[in-house]
Amino acid sequence: MDRLTLERHQVWLYLAAIVVGLALGSTWPGIGSHLEALLWPVLAALLYATFVQVPLLHIRDAFGDRRFVLAVMTGNFLLIPLVIWFILQWLPADPALQLGVLLVLLVPCTDWFITFAQLGRGNTARAVAVTPLNLLAQLLLLPVYLWLMLPAADFNAALRIEDMLPAALTLIGVPLLVAVFTEYWIEAKPARAIWRERLGWWPVPLLAVVVFLIAGAQVGTVRHAAPLLLTVLPVFAGFLLVAALIARLLTRVLRLPMTSGRTLAFSLGTRNSFVVLPFALALPAGWEATAVIIVFQSLVELFGMVLYLWWLPNRLFSEVSIAVIKRNPS
16 A cells, blocks of 8 residues: 555444444443543644745745745635634633634644645645644744633633743744755755655554543543534534635635646645644643544545645636636636
């Protein structure tokens, strides 16, 4: 089996990991603390393997196609946040639910969206080039968006600096720094490129281990959060539809090529669930449902990508639709 096949079918691996984790946690309730102890190092390894795939040393390459960069930045950091702010007005007044939705939907994906862009006949080179810019922008803007959109009481109660700073430094800062040094080491000699390819196999199995550990350690929270998951299911499914339509609009306005339009749609539709997961896991007691909602969104998204892989290249960004745009630019 090659890596592309593994990534195409990864959702089934995650579902199996969740089922096994829930069964284990239900059978041996006392095992939760042991699973939680394993979660942090596995999550750090996952983020390191993910960051190594991002061309962190080549952020200037993102600006090779300025219209595409404009579309990605406008979509991910202006239009999508406006959509999420509108969604927030209709969500139940449950702080953990609202924070989970904000955390996961405000940050664009920097890893598997490249795979789906490739599978969906997008421009893989553009996808790779824009990932470091997306990562940097989301890390800088996420605190601002949360401050603007969350009620002040919830923001202050949940996002305490004494909880968030250690999580950010340990699970984001350290893996990111090590990934930068790894990229320097790999690029020093062409023969070392094989190590990036080998590390590229890690994210899917490591994420499966992460969701297994969360499911096993948070059995009670998962059961309690079931009604919340039903509430956000149409929100996450509707988000995928709206994101694709926004990409279609930006493609027409900026007259992007067909392949760039598809890549844009995958960028807007996929979210960086496990990059924000450390923040959710570092929340104080009473906010456990936030992490469950983030994991749930990633599952909904992966099933949505199955639809994207058919709908985007064959309907929304087909050869015919692009030809119509060129004949009717207004």
